Amino acid sequence: MAEELTQAERDLLSQIAGLHGMPEGAFNIRRDGELVERHSSANIEISTKTGEPGIDIRIAPGTKNETVFIPVIVTQAGLKDVVYNTFYIGEDCDVRIIAGCGIHNDGHAAAQHDGIHTFHCGANSRVVYVEKHYGEGDGDRILNPTTNVHMDEGAVCEMELTQIGGVTSTIRDTNATLGPDARLVLTEKLLTHGHQTAESNMKVELTGDGSSVQVISRSVAQDDSIQVFNPLVIGQAASRGHVQCDAIIMGNAKVKAIPGIEAASEDAVLVHEAAIGKIAGDQIVKLETLGLTEEEAEQEILNDFLN
Amino acid sequence: MLELKDLVFEVPATDGTDTPKRIIDNLSLSIPDDRFTVITGPNGGGKSTLAKLIMGIEKPTSGQILFDGTDITQMGITERARAGIGYAFQQPARFKGMTVKKLLDLAAGRKLPMLACNEYLRKVGLCSASYLTREVDKSLSGGEVKRIEIATILARDPKLAIYDEPEAGIDLWSFDRLTETFRDIHEARDGRSIVIISHQERIIQLADEIVLLRDGRVVDAGTPTEMMPRLALSARGSDGCPLTEPTELHLTEIPTTC
Ligand SMILES: Nc1ncnc2c1ncn2[C@@H]1O[C@H](COP(=O)(O)OP(=O)(O)OP(=O)(O)O)[C@@H](O)[C@H]1O
Ligand SMILES: [Mg+2]
Numbered sequence: 001m002a003e004e005l006t007q008a009e010r011d012l013l014s015q016i017a018g019l020h021g022m023p024e025g026a027f028n029i030r031r032d033g034e035l036v037e038r039h040s041s042a043n044i045e046i047s048t049k050t051g052e053p054g055i056d057i058r059i060a061p062g063t064k065n066e067t068v069f070i071p072v073i074v075t076q077a078g079l080k081d082v083v084y085n086t087f088y089i090g091e092d093c094d095v096r097i098i099a100g101c102g103i104h105n106d107g108h109a110a111a112q113h114d115g116i117h118t119f120h121c122g123a124n125s126r127v128v129y130v131e132k133h134y135g136e137g138d139g140d141r142i143l144n145p146t147t148n149v150h151m152d153e154g155a156v157c158e159m160e161l162t163q164i165g166g167v168t169s170t171i172r173d174t175n176a177t178l179g180p181d182a183r184l185v186l187t188e189k190l191l192t193h194g195h196q197t198a199e200s201n202m203k204v205e206l207t208g209d210g211s212s213v214q215v216i217s218r219s220v221a222q223d224d225s226i227q228v229f230n231p232l233v234i235g236q237a238a239s240r241g242h243v244q245c246d247a248i249i250m251g252n253a254k255v256k257a258i259p260g261i262e263a264a265s266e267d268a269v270l271v272h273e274a275a276i277g278k279i280a281g282d283q284i285v286k287l288e289t290l291g292l293t294e295e296e297a298e299q300e301i302l303n304d305f306l307n
Numbered sequence: 308m309l310e311l312k313d314l315v316f317e318v319p320a321t322d323g324t325d326t327p328k329r330i331i332d333n334l335s336l337s338i339p340d341d342r343f344t345v346i347t348g349p350n351g352g353g354k355s356t357l358a359k360l361i362m363g364i365e366k367p368t369s370g371q372i373l374f375d376g377t378d379i380t381q382m383g384i385t386e387r388a389r390a391g392i393g394y395a396f397q398q399p400a401r402f403k404g405m406t407v408k409k410l411l412d413l414a415a416g417r418k419l420p421m422l423a424c425n426e427y428l429r430k431v432g433l434c435s436a437s438y439l440t441r442e443v444d445k446s447l448s449g450g451e452v453k454r455i456e457i458a459t460i461l462a463r464d465p466k467l468a469i470y471d472e473p474e475a476g477i478d479l480w481s482f483d484r485l486t487e488t489f490r491d492i493h494e495a496r497d498g499r500s501i502v503i504i505s506h507q508e509r510i511i512q513l514a515d516e517i518v519l520l521r522d523g524r525v526v527d528a529g530t531p532t533e534m535m536p537r538l539a540l541s542a543r544g545s546d547g548c549p550l551t552e553p554t555e556l557h558l559t560e561i562p563t564t565c
Contacts, residue, residue: 218404246403282400288384289362289394290414290463300413304405 004036008104009073015164016100016132017071027069028055033081044068044095054084054116057097061090061122069098072115077107077139082114091122091152100132103167105139110168112142119148121155121182129159135166146173151182153208162189162306163198172200178239180208187216189306192225192253202231206239206268217245220302221253232260235268243272248279248305309338309361309467309500314370316353316360316523330356331367332523338467342500343493345511347538348520354504355397357520358469362394363387374467393465397472397504399456401444407455408439414459427458430488432481450476457485468492469502474510482509489513511535 005013009031013019022029022037026044029036033053040046043063047056057068074081089095105111121127135141143163151157163170176184184204192198204213213233221227233241247255261270279301287297316331330353338344346354359365361372363384372380379387402410411424425436431454441447443455453476460468470489474482486509492501493513503510511517517534519527519541527537 280400282396282398283402285364285384286396286400287413289364289388290459291385291388291416292413293385300409301402301405304409305403307404 012073012102012104013071015134016102017069017098023069025066030072032074032076032079049084052084053082057087059089059093059095062092064094067096067098072101072113074103074111074113077105077111078109080112084116086118089121089125089127091124093125096128098130101143103135103141105137105141107139110140110142114144116146121151121157123152124154127157131161133163133167140168142169143167144171149176151178153180155182158185160187165191168196170198174202176204178206178208178211181210182208184213190219190227191306192227193222196225198227200229204233206235206237206241209238212240215243218306219247220306221255222250223253225253227255229257233270234262234264235270236264238265238267241270245274247276249276308340308375310373311336312371315368316356316365317368330523334525336525338500338502340498340500341496343513343515344502344518345514346504346518346520347506352520353523354520355471358394358471361469362392391466393460393463393468395456395460395470395473399452401452403444405443407441407443410443410459411462414462427461430461431458432484450478453477454481467500471504474505474507486510
């Protein structure tokens with residue numbers, strides 16, 4: 001079946017999911033709104049949803065050291081793909097989920113993918129979720145991901161959401177509720193250029209005692225692009241929250257960051273920091289003294305900032 | 308060989324007058340190959356400015372800079388770096404997201420083996436390999452950043468290295484290790500020259516030549532033996548804010564093994 005994919009499509013897959021050929025274990029690869037190939041494993045069952053487009057991914061309790069790949073590629077102009085993917089992660093799991101969407105659009109009509117991902121993380125489970133979004137081509141490319149996370153007692157989740165460039169417009173909604181002792185690390189990295197726009201809304205509710213969240217947002221806005229961030233952390237229990245937004249602006253780009261914290265419990269400790277600025281001149285000069293040109297210096301600084 | 312000829316650096320006046328402020332004043336100085344030079348002098352005397360003029364970070368108002376016979380006065384920073392000049396900043400930059408390893412790789416101009424990186428860190432008294440994966444951001448202490456800055460120049464290994472107050476903010480143990488490192492580089496005598504801007508007697512003692520810079524001018528120069536008494540005198544003799552007399556450090560009992 002791998003033959004069915006064109007070289008361009010394979011390149012997209014490797015960009016967003018680091019895939020070269022079909023992965024081992026459980027995976028589901030979707031192209032232009034249709035299934036390309038799916039594979040379940042002994043512990044991870046992937047099935048088609050009834051009633052709405054998308055899949056259910058059920059991970060058996062106690063599943064350790066397994067990875068699920070669910071990348072999506074869109075190459076058809078004018079296609080608007082909406083998909084609901086729901087993860088049911090049992091108790092005591094330790095799994096990695098690699099998602100992502102690559103759009104290649106050379107057409108006049110926009111290509112759009114709206115992925116709604118919902119995670120139910122069982123008690124004491126450990127989940128690493130990596131999602132990369134990437135676009136290329138001359139046509140408009142739109143990605144509107146929604147991520148909903150429900151974490152049971154003691155669950156630990158690390159989410160790394162990255163938009164590595166080429167996405168014309170995006171509205172990203174991320175919602176999480178954390179039970180007792182649950183811990184969420186939410187890292188979002190965004191790169192916009194040209195006339196692109198990006199909006200990221202996050203709402204994290206700390207409902208259980210001992211729960212904690214760390215939101216790390218790093219972004220680079222180049223050219224005439226615009227980014228808006230609205231991270232909100234609500235502490236409803238004896239919990240801890242830390243929100244950190246760092247943005248580098250270049251050219252005529254604009255970034256607005258409105259980090260919010262709401263404490264509804266006197267034992268909630270919430271902190272937010274936001275910093276927006278251009279690349280520090282002393283960083284560029286330092287790298288120039290190491291023999292890099294100004295352009296090379298800028299590129300290295302941005303790469304590492306978004307690593 | 309570096310030659311500075313009648314170097315002048317002026318900045319626009321800040322006091323409302325038309326007379327520009329002269330920071331480097333008709334300075335001429337030669338630094339031959341294999342030479343270990345220490346530039347010392349009161350705060351604000353123009354030492355860092357001179358270093359920045361040599362590196363190309365500032366451009367002189369007039370005068371000439373020659374490096375190995377080539378006029379580099381109009382060259383940019385990158386070109387001078389590639390020609391073999393290196394500068395360890397007095398106040399190093401910090402980089403969010405960049406690891407120490409990456410910075411050392413950029414400095415060396417290639418991917419360094421882990422072992423080599425550890426060796427550079429060891430030379431500045433950073434004795435834990437765990438530093439390599441740390442980010443060069445504000446989570447590092449002042450002394451750590453300063454030593455990493457020095458390590459980048461060691462990794463770069465330029466023909467002419469300028470270290471701007473390498474001792475500043477560094478603990479006695481690391482300082483001891485650092486002086487050894489400078490001595491080793493010097494003793495190799497492989498055509499490299501070291502310029503250290505310093506107020507430390509221990510470093511001054513290592514030098515072939517001490518240059519005293521005040522008000523943007525070379526006011527005295529000589530060997531350590533000649534200069535030590537004169538430095539103490541000139542510090543005492545100056546009005547206003549005097550340099551304290553350099554105190555002898557006793558570091559021999561402090562362990563320096565990693
Ligand atoms: N761009 C500038 N504009 C205005 N004044 C400047 C500029 N650069 C340097 N100066 C001034 O020139 C003088 C020399 O500064 P410089 O940093 O070279 O001193 P220094 O000898 O390195 O001092 P220190 O021992 O404190 O490091 C100082 O009075 C400083 O304020
Ligand atoms: Mg200085």
